[in-house]
Amino acid sequence: MRSLLTTLLPAIGLIALTGCEKAPLYVDKATIRLSPNPETPSAGYFTVHGGSDPVTLRDVTSEAAIRVEMHDSVMKNGMMSMQRLDSVDIPAKSVVKFEPGGRHLMIWKVNPGIAATGKVTLTFIFSNGDRILVDAAVQKTGEAAPKDNGMGNMGNMTH
Numbered sequence: 214m215r216s217l218l219t220t221l222l223p224a225i226g227l228i229a230l231t232g233c234e235k236a237p238l239y240v241d242k243a244t245i246r247l248s249p250n251p252e253t254p255s256a257g258y259f260t261v262h263g264g265s266d267p268v269t270l271r272d273v274t275s276e277a278a279i280r281v282e283m284h285d286s287v288m289k290n291g292m293m294s295m296q297r298l299d300s301v302d303i304p305a306k307s308v309v310k311f312e313p314g315g316r317h318l319m320i321w322k323v324n325p326g327i328a329a330t331g332k333v334t335l336t337f338i339f340s341n342g343d344r345i346l347v348d349a350a351v352q353k354t355g356e357a358a359p360k361d362n363g364m365g366n367m368g369n370m371t372h
């Protein structure tokens with residue numbers, strides 16, 4: 214019994230220590246599906262990981278594009294349509310996904326020279342003042358996309 218306690222105690226101390234650490238707010242899996250037609254917007258996807266405190270994602274911008282908007286996909290009378298989002302709540306320690314068939318970015322006129330480098334920097338602006346810069350991987354339409362996880366497909370949607 215005694216030896217069990219001495220083994221367990223340091224482990225408990227370690228757990229308590231990690232529990233005190235502040236969770237970071239960050240963004241990953243940023244991807245842009247480049248529209249083949251420069252007149253129609255490209256789509257962008259990413260995942261936000263909430264930090265210790267709830268925040269709001271206020272805006273996403275890019276110096277490599279004319280305009281970026283956050284959208285949601287909604288069913289209206291049996292038709293998929295899109296709705297602009299002014300902001301998105303990111304609860305503490307949550308995982309909020311922008312993915313095909315759901316929330317997404319619409320990105321107008323991605324600079325072709327920058328897109329050709331395979332990376333476009335997006336700036337995520339949060340209500341707590343954080344501005345997080347993330348390099349989004351550029352996918353040309355027609356390239357193998359990461360597997361959609363059953364959330365539907367935007368492939369036949371008109372933007």
Ligand SMILES: [Cu+2]
Nearest residue numbers: 284295319372
């Ligand atoms: Cu859209």
